Amino acid sequence: MPTARRAAFAALAAAAAAPAAARILAAPARAADWRPDRPVRLVVPFAPGGNTDLVARVIGPRMSERLGQPVVVENRAGAAGSVAAAQVARARPDGLTLMIGSNGPMAINPITRTDLGYEPLRDFAPLGLVVRTPLALAVHRDLPARDVAALIAHAKASPGRVVFGSPGVASTGHLTLEMFNAATGAGITHAPYQSGGALTPDLVAGTVAGAFVEVATVLPLHREGAVRILAVTAGRRLRVAPELPTVEEAGVPGFRAASFVGVVAPAGVPGEAMAALHAALAAAVRDPEVRRRLEEMGSEMAGEEEASPAGFAAFLQRETEWTRLAAERAGLRRPQ
Structure with missing residues (x-):
């Protein structure tokens, strides 16, 4: 902002x-x-x-x-x-x-x-x-993007074809995605689910390319290799996962959500x-x-x-x- x-x-x-x-x-x-x-x-x-x-x-x-x-x-x-x-x-x-x-x-x-x-x-x-509780920018393990910059480039190269899920319309995950698109021009498409519980299996399966979801939900999946967390939407790195960069560190100035x-x-x-x-x-x-x-x-x-x-x-x-x-x-x- x-x-x-x-x-x-x-x-x-x-x-x-x-x-x-x-x-x-x-x-x-x-x-x-x-x-x-x-x-x-x-x-x-x-x-x-x-x-x-x-x-x-x-x-x-x-x-x-x-x-x-x-x-x-x-x-x-x-x-x-x-x-x-x-x-x-x-x-x-x-x-x-x-x-x-x-x-x-x-x-x-x-x-x-x-x-x-x-x-x-x-x-x-x-x-x-x-x-x-910051969100994690998490993607399916097979998505050809290893960091936030690569995700933005990948989405821009395939307009409308990169789809992120959310727990529902107007959920925090949905609104965070919209602000991410506004800040980066990524143009990622939104797919609303009925709940976070319904979204997570599809993220693991690759039905959706990624999602902004609460860290606690996907951190175990990230450590198991089922999904890949590219960054977190916190103001600083999290004590529970200091190896993960913030979205701001990854090149999107001032971007925070929780x-x-x-x-x-x-x-x-x-x-x-x-x-x-x-x-x-x-x-x-x-x-x-x-x-x-x-x-x-x-x-x-x-x-x-x-x-x-x-x-x-x-x-x-x-x-x-x-x-x-x-x-x-x-x-x-x-x-x-």
Whole structure:
């Protein structure tokens, strides 16, 4: 993204984040003054087993230790996360209901869907970003491209014939592919699947030439030789696979993309409860065992600023604008 546009988005993010941050900071932030008197629900807006679910189950027990009550992970799938998000947005703002906030319900759905029943930046109070999970640019083992530059050249030499799959239209993998095409002119064709589980076997079989998929999904396949990871969409090389270059290192300046996972509460939770909940989340994220497990999944831990309520609010605004650009590039329009 050009420097001027990045600067404009940064200013917009700061302006948008200011009201949310002000609400959090204006209320008494005495974490020691508030403790839940019942178990806290941590709603995951997807089925069990995915990245968001795994993150919730790693941080939940550590949050429970700090809060003195169980943190119960509750999976509530439907409409790409929108069903759970709408329900949590309407939940009583007493600090006893939280939600895992990720790309779908927090950034993608508001751009591509109507009648959500919620507005992320209005109806949720961010607690903090936990991790980013970069994507791997993975290709079939027989594709005649050993690096990103060769992939771009190969795609340009065969216009429209190089096909990448994704877990579905408007998925993070799809939007990342569209931004890659925009940045490089590669002209790779998109083939949507119904899920990541349906895509992976076809990537291994060579039905599709490649895909942008979460690192944890394809790293074992890469090490087995079933697929080849050309690069990762992270800001720096991953601790779990330091041998893999970033897309930026491979010659596409400024190119980054990731699934993200944070925690949000319904808007209106009192300041002392927000402070206690954030303190519990921060303690969980600082725990060495939690960090080790999340990094082994191919995730990058959030920095101190983005792990704060105000920092996560600003992050969500930036992510929404990135998603809007990618959706426009993909020709996706929110129905009127």
